[in-house]
Amino acid sequence: MRLYPAGSFLVREAREDTQLGRGLVAPKGAYLTLATHALHHDPRLWPQPEAFRPERFMAHGAAAGGGGGQEAEEEQGGGGEGGGGLLGPRHPAAWAAFGMGARMCVGYKLALMVSKATLASLLRRFVFHLHPQQQLPLRTRTGLTYGPAEGVWLAVSKRDLTT
Numbered sequence: 201m202r203l204y205p206a207g208s209f210l211v212r213e214a215r216e217d218t219q220l221g222r223g224l225v226a227p228k229g230a231y232l233t234l235a236t237h238a239l240h241h242d243p244r245l246w247p248q249p250e251a252f253r254p255e256r257f258m259a260h261g262a263a264a265g266g267g268g269g270q271e272a273e274e275e276q277g278g279g280g281e282g283g284g285g286l287l288g289p290r291h292p293a294a295w296a297a298f299g300m301g302a303r304m305c306v307g308y309k310l311a312l313m314v315s316k317a318t319l320a321s322l323l324r325r326f327v328f329h330l331h332p333q334q335q336l337p338l339r340t341r342t343g344l345t346y347g348p349a350e351g352v353w354l355a356v357s358k359r360d361l362t363t
């Protein structure tokens with residue numbers, strides 16, 4: 201949801217003339233668009249922005265202690281702001297997959313709960329690999345929502361539950 205946020209943009213209307221900083225003013229009535237994908241890939245907010253590192257979202261201690269490999273070891277020095285160790289977001293508003301503020305998605309808790317339950321149920325029974333037919337980087341399309349242009353090719357096999 202960070203690398204491929206389904207909501208491609210958020211829109212707000214300025215209720216009054218609004219200072220945006222650096223001398224920019226949004227006049228009353230102007231529509232402001234926040235490009236969620238750009239926000240989620242901004243290297244000032246996300247170290248190694250293109251890397252899929254879910255531990256970014258873990259509490260600081262857990263992120264620093266978990267996993268393995270060189271990158272995880274580099275994180276052990278700590279020093280990151282907020283959760284996720286050195287790879288964690290650098291600002292509380294750096295992640296906006298469900299929007300933010302008063303008009304944030306009303307269904308986000310349900311959506312997260314259903315997504316986690318579905319993933320856990322599938323991963324318990326099956327093993328997923330990227331199919332060799334899948335070309336990378338993934339081709340995406342942006343419309344009202346953002347997603348893969350031609351689906352994603354996966355190879356799925358039954359998990360061996362006897363071991």
Ligand code: HEM
Pocket residue numbers: 206207210211296297298299300301302303304305306307308310311312
């Ligand atoms: C993965 C699933 C979902 C994603 C990624 C998602 C994302 C979003 C985003 C980005 C917004 C705009 C928020 C903003 O402008 O700040 C939004 C608004 C909204 N979402 Fe979701 N949503 C999801 C699931 C759901 C579900 C399950 C429901 C209802 C049960 C729901 C109901 C709504 C409603 C009613 C709004 C409008 C809120 C308002 O304008 O006050 N969404 N959603």
